[in-house]
Amino acid sequence: MxxxxxxxxxxxxxxxxxxxxxxxxxxxLPAADRTASNRRSYDETTVRRLRFIRHARDLGFSVDAIRQLIDLSDQPDRSCGDVDSIARLHLADIDEKIARLTALRSEVERMVDEGAHGRVADCRVIEVLGDHAACLHETH
Amino acid sequence: MxxxxxxxxxxxxxxxxxxxxxxxxxxxLPAADRTASNRRSYDETTVRRLRFIRHARDLGFSVDAIRQLIDLSDQPDRSCGDVDSIARLHLADIDEKIARLTALRSEVERMVDEGAHGRVADCRVIEVLGDHAACLHETH
DNA sequence: GCTAAATGCTCTAGCGACTAGAGGATCAAG
DNA sequence: CTTGATCCTCTAGTCGCTAGAGCATTTAGC
Incomplete structure (x- = not known):
């Protein structure tokens, strides 16, 4: 190498x-090897690991989840169950975020759809923001 | 009061x-009035403003956007257009987040659906994370 | 061989929107 | 009068980086 x-x-x-x-x-990443002048020196192993990390980050896994996944992937004889449950937890997390955002979306859309009136004093957006009772959902 | x-x-x-x-x-919030013993002292005005802020935060508006909305709502004679465009920008932002999360969701779901095999060495999750080519979308 | 640009190093601080805790003053109830 | 609740300020931590200062070293062109 x-x-x-x-x-x-x-x-x-x-x-x-x-x-x-x-x-x-x-x-x-493990502490990198250093050259004589203290620069970090890597090999292909690190490149592969970084690609793994980056891909997992792109898919929204937290750094902590990735740490667990790396630990698990370093023990190839363990059961795959733990890996699977980390991924499933993440999926549930994504679902929750989507649900929340979708509820928000409808609320905000309704707000802007009620139209811009002439003056700020009559603005529905300001009015709705000031009065939670004007909302469809109790919990956004 | x-x-x-x-x-x-x-x-x-x-x-x-x-x-x-x-x-x-x-x-x-403006700097609060203080009592003789330096404690913050509020009235109903602040309660209303805080409800406005909280509601806007619950709907996902950033602190910066809220600052702009408050400034605008303090000028009741201005056109409602600026308020409206802040809200519409926020709506577009929510849409983008939902789209991104939905794409992620399908990728992660596909990953876990391919099943937990016996050992980590055969785990599809680990494998997919290590190999971007196994993904449906180029850009998550 | 020489110089200048690129790359590397460490360290500190900042982003957003809070939250947690230390250490101390003051207030309200029993 | 004491005790516990509430209040104050200040600092630091959360997450996942990003930016910049101020250096040392390497690389490329001449």
């Missing part, structure tokens, strides 16, 4: 240099 | 005490 600089790793993975250092700091 | 303590305002609005102080700090 030949050595790769942090900049080259950044180019290869699309993860920015400071972000790579940050991932090291928070324990998503 | 009689004086209301910060705790009473918190109870009346559902906004926590430290959050009220924070809103003052960032300029959503």
């Amino acid at each position: 030949r050595a790769i600089s942090i900049g080259a790793v950044a180019k290869a993975t699309g993860v920015k240099v400071p972000t790579i250092r940050y991932y090291e700091e928070v324990g998503l | 009689r004086a209301i303590s910060i705790g009473a305002v918190a109870k009346a609005t559902g906004v926590k005490v430290p959050t009220i102080r924070y809103y003052e700090e960032v300029g959503l």
Whole structure:
């Protein structure tokens, strides 16, 4: 394996240099080997791990969830169940966010649909914001 | 108007005490009057304003957007157009978030639906995360 | 071989919207 | 008069980075 600089790793993975250092700091990446002049030196293993991390982040997994997934993927003989339940938890989380946003959306849309009147004094948006009773749902 | 303590305002609005102080700090609320012993002293005006703020926050408006809305609502003779466009911008923002989350959702669901195999070594979740090519969409 | 630009290093601070806690003053009820 | 609730300010932490200062080192062109 030949050595790769942090900049080259950044180019290869699309993860920015400071972000790579940050991932090291928070324990998503092991402390990198250093050259004689103290620069971080990587190999293909790190590039693969970073691609994994980036992909999981793109899918919205938290850094903490990714740490757990990495720990699990380092123990290939364990049951897949734990990995699966992390992913399912994340799915439930996404569902909740979508549901919440959809409820908000209808509320805000209703607000703007009631129309812009001439003056701020008659503005439905301001009025609705000031009076929770004007809302469809108790809980947004 | 009689004086209301910060705790009473918190109870009346559902906004926590430290959050009220924070809103003052960032300029959503004017600096409160103080009693002889330096405690914040409010009246009904603040309670109404805080309800407005809280409602807007519940609907996902940013503190910055709320600051603009408050400024506008203090000028009742202006056109309602600016208020309306803030709300419409927010609506577009919500739509974008929903679209993004929906795309993520399908990706993550597909991942967990491919099933938990016996060992982590065969786990589809780990595999998909490690290989972006296994995804439906180029951009999540 | 020399110089200048690029890249690397560490450290600190900032984003948004709070939340938590320390350490101290004051108030209200029994 | 004491006790507990409430209030004050200040600092630091949350999450996942991003930006910048102020250096050292490497690389490319000449």
